[in-house]
Amino acid sequence: MMSEEQPINTHTIAALVDNEAGVLARVIGLFSGRGYNIDSLTVAEVNEDEHMSRITIVTTATPQVINQIKAQLQRLVPVHRVVDLTVETDSVERELALVKVTGKGNDRVEALRMSEAFRARVIDATPESFVFEITGNTAKIDAFIGLMVPLGLQEVSRTGVAAIARGPERM
Amino acid sequence: MSEKLTGAQIVLKALKDQGVGHIFGYPGGAVLPIYDEIFQQEDIEHILVRHEQGATHAAEGYARSTGKCGVVLVTSGPGATNAVTGLTDALMDSIPMVCITGQVATHLIGNDAFQEADTVGITRPCTKHNYLVKSVDDLARIIHEAFHVATSGRPGPVVIDIPKDIQFNLGKYVKPETVRHKTYQPQIKGDMEAIKQAVDLITSAKKPLFYTGGGVINSGPKASQLLREFVKLTGFPITSTLMGLGSFPSADNQWLGMLGMHGTYEANLAMHDCDVMINIGARFDDRITGLLEKFAPNSKKIHVDIDPSSINKNVMVDVGIVGDVAHVLEDMLRVYKSRSSKPDAAAMKAWWAEIEGWRARKCLAYTPDKKSIKPQYAVERLYELTKGGDTYITTEVGQHQMWAAQYYRFEDPNRWMTSGGLGTMGYGIPAAVGVQVAHPKSLVIDIAGEASVQMTMQELSTAVQYRLPIKIFILNNEYMGMVRQWQELLHGGRYSSSYSEALPDFVKLAEAYGATGIRAETPDELDDAIKKMIATDGPVIFDCIVTKDENCFPMIPSGAAHNEMLLADDQGLDVEVSDAGKAMV
Ligand SMILES: Cc1ncc(C[n+]2csc(CCOP(=O)(O)OP(=O)(O)O)c2C)c(N)n1
Ligand SMILES: [Mg+2]
Numbered sequence: 001m002m003s004e005e006q007p008i009n010t011h012t013i014a015a016l017v018d019n020e021a022g023v024l025a026r027v028i029g030l031f032s033g034r035g036y037n038i039d040s041l042t043v044a045e046v047n048e049d050e051h052m053s054r055i056t057i058v059t060t061a062t063p064q065v066i067n068q069i070k071a072q073l074q075r076l077v078p079v080h081r082v083v084d085l086t087v088e089t090d091s092v093e094r095e096l097a098l099v100k101v102t103g104k105g106n107d108r109v110e111a112l113r114m115s116e117a118f119r120a121r122v123i124d125a126t127p128e129s130f131v132f133e134i135t136g137n138t139a140k141i142d143a144f145i146g147l148m149v150p151l152g153l154q155e156v157s158r159t160g161v162a163a164i165a166r167g168p169e170r171m
Numbered sequence: 172m173s174e175k176l177t178g179a180q181i182v183l184k185a186l187k188d189q190g191v192g193h194i195f196g197y198p199g200g201a202v203l204p205i206y207d208e209i210f211q212q213e214d215i216e217h218i219l220v221r222h223e224q225g226a227t228h229a230a231e232g233y234a235r236s237t238g239k240c241g242v243v244l245v246t247s248g249p250g251a252t253n254a255v256t257g258l259t260d261a262l263m264d265s266i267p268m269v270c271i272t273g274q275v276a277t278h279l280i281g282n283d284a285f286q287e288a289d290t291v292g293i294t295r296p297c298t299k300h301n302y303l304v305k306s307v308d309d310l311a312r313i314i315h316e317a318f319h320v321a322t323s324g325r326p327g328p329v330v331i332d333i334p335k336d337i338q339f340n341l342g343k344y345v346k347p348e349t350v351r352h353k354t355y356q357p358q359i360k361g362d363m364e365a366i367k368q369a370v371d372l373i374t375s376a377k378k379p380l381f382y383t384g385g386g387v388i389n390s391g392p393k394a395s396q397l398l399r400e401f402v403k404l405t406g407f408p409i410t411s412t413l414m415g416l417g418s419f420p421s422a423d424n425q426w427l428g429m430l431g432m433h434g435t436y437e438a439n440l441a442m443h444d445c446d447v448m449i450n451i452g453a454r455f456d457d458r459i460t461g462l463l464e465k466f467a468p469n470s471k472k473i474h475v476d477i478d479p480s481s482i483n484k485n486v487m488v489d490v491g492i493v494g495d496v497a498h499v500l501e502d503m504l505r506v507y508k509s510r511s512s513k514p515d516a517a518a519m520k521a522w523w524a525e526i527e528g529w530r531a532r533k534c535l536a537y538t539p540d541k542k543s544i545k546p547q548y549a550v551e552r553l554y555e556l557t558k559g560g561d562t563y564i565t566t567e568v569g570q571h572q573m574w575a576a577q578y579y580r581f582e583d584p585n586r587w588m589t590s591g592g593l594g595t596m597g598y599g600i601p602a603a604v605g606v607q608v609a610h611p612k613s614l615v616i617d618i619a620g621e622a623s624v625q626m627t628m629q630e631l632s633t634a635v636q637y638r639l640p641i642k643i644f645i646l647n648n649e650y651m652g653m654v655r656q657w658q659e660l661l662h663g664g665r666y667s668s669s670y671s672e673a674l675p676d677f678v679k680l681a682e683a684y685g686a687t688g689i690r691a692e693t694p695d696e697l698d699d700a701i702k703k704m705i706a707t708d709g710p711v712i713f714d715c716i717v718t719k720d721e722n723c724f725p726m727i728p729s730g731a732a733h734n735e736m737l738l739a740d741d742q743g744l745d746v747e748v749s750d751a752g753k754a755m756v
Pocket of ligand 2: 569620621622646647648649650651652
């Protein structure tokens, strides 16, 4: 039977792929062509010798669609391995954000105080601005950005999620 | 040390080493070096089509009728974009194809050069895989890899885009045996635990049904043979999708006919009521399932498919088995034979009695006419006058395609070529060209519609040039009949743009091409005309003038369930279709 009432959950999926031309386009085309969500996507080469890249995708879907996403990714010729880090492993996730805040007086003091509470670092400062660097899981970064809004938030640049399974095993 | 070859020489050598006998293609600036090499050899025959779409469908017909890979060669830009429909068609129907496209020289890529198109970008979603060749030293490996990808696992089209400079550059050739892919290794053998679970379900079934598809044909003749053995051994009824016709003989009493939107009453009701469904190489397409919520509501489902992504995609199944049909069937048969428990004979008897009741409804019966040729009658007569012979059937898309599926009967695999997944009008003539190239002595008939044939009629010229005696059997109802039928059903009989206005005189058209034209207008002249067509030693257009407003039954209206089928004697198309149903295609 169809999945009328399946719950929708957020999953982090990692794929090891050949770092060849067009591989990212294949993955993104698969998601857009089949109507899957992409909440975040990161990609970089992780194995220089074998020219392999790791793509980390955060997506939101029903369990049936998550299984489809895995199977469809696995079907792409340059894809070595696909792991649903949310279901198949206990994993850690981190994201990095650069956050630009402008302001004077109390707001500026408050922004600095908050950044310390969140363990963000100041990586650029002028008399009327800060650029903070913050690392953490998505919820923490969302929370920090939310707090910066009334204090003069100007601009955010986020890397998207990088994730890896806990423990000694490799993917 | 092997000597260096030009890229174009490497292409020809690689194709030869892959056992390619025929290429369907069309030249242009960006592939001239390859055409120059074709000119200078005799192992591979090039069939010059009249439009690149024709090359792709010809390659599909060639592939599906032989089990081999179809090969296409086209130029850059418009050559490549013209091939897109056929690539998509091959992807949807899992047809193995390698399509080589020329590309502008490497240093011009990205500059909007003359006849430049982003071919790998355009064809990425309509191929199983594609390549842009960046160095002549990669070329041989890529070609061999492309054949491997196209023909193994779930077959499909692969594009190799070769810039013109690479066709001239000198590089090393490598042989096919030396190429092995790092990541691409489809699973062939099914999981034994799952196979045992499937057999458990099969032996405990009271209302079982085999539901088979194109995967049986793709798996090769052995799969059809094993399927026949298994079906005979179990005594279960069997139905098939449009793409699977021929994998089980239609003359057999266990055969219920095709299922789905225009499937038989008995096949669809058996599907609706079955308690164990054994899906072998079919993919729960929406033409088959109808309304998903009401699809076979009381059944346990087994699904054998070589593509893991087909399992649990549209329909959740109880036992999914990833593997090649022939391999899985072999294991399943062995396990089944080793079991002492067999399906309950009394239950089977009752199930067959129920099925016989549905059969007695004679859902394919139609009211014959003295004056005008009913399209169903035309296909029936065509079948009677060609049966037992060495015949291949292709089709276009529309009512005639469904009538061909219903009234032409197939006893063997690879004899039936139709555009199932994409539903491409214009498929039939070029597909027939491809089939006839592969089987020069056989009778190849395109069962066609007068609208569809006009989409690729130019390929008749190809047939004349290469003396391919294809027969284009047009069920001419002067309508895009399938469109007209849906308009009658869903749009209040407002026949918006579905009348085939300004039709050519097909007999004269045939003559203009140097082929033979035959026309039949009444039932009593039909048989003689068909015999004349069969006896004609060359391509024929047969203009069969049929009843204009005939509808294709049975029909499951979109958004309805299998047990809500319309039959011919239900008096027309007087049904309520839900808004959700109307929105479906
Ligand atoms: C390339 C393409 N365009 C449009 C359609 C939509 N379509 C499906 S059947 C059909 C009419 C076909 O008419 P004809 O070839 O005369 O066949 P008939 O239904 O009359 O037998 C159309 C337009 C299609 N399937 N393919
Ligand atoms: Mg018509």
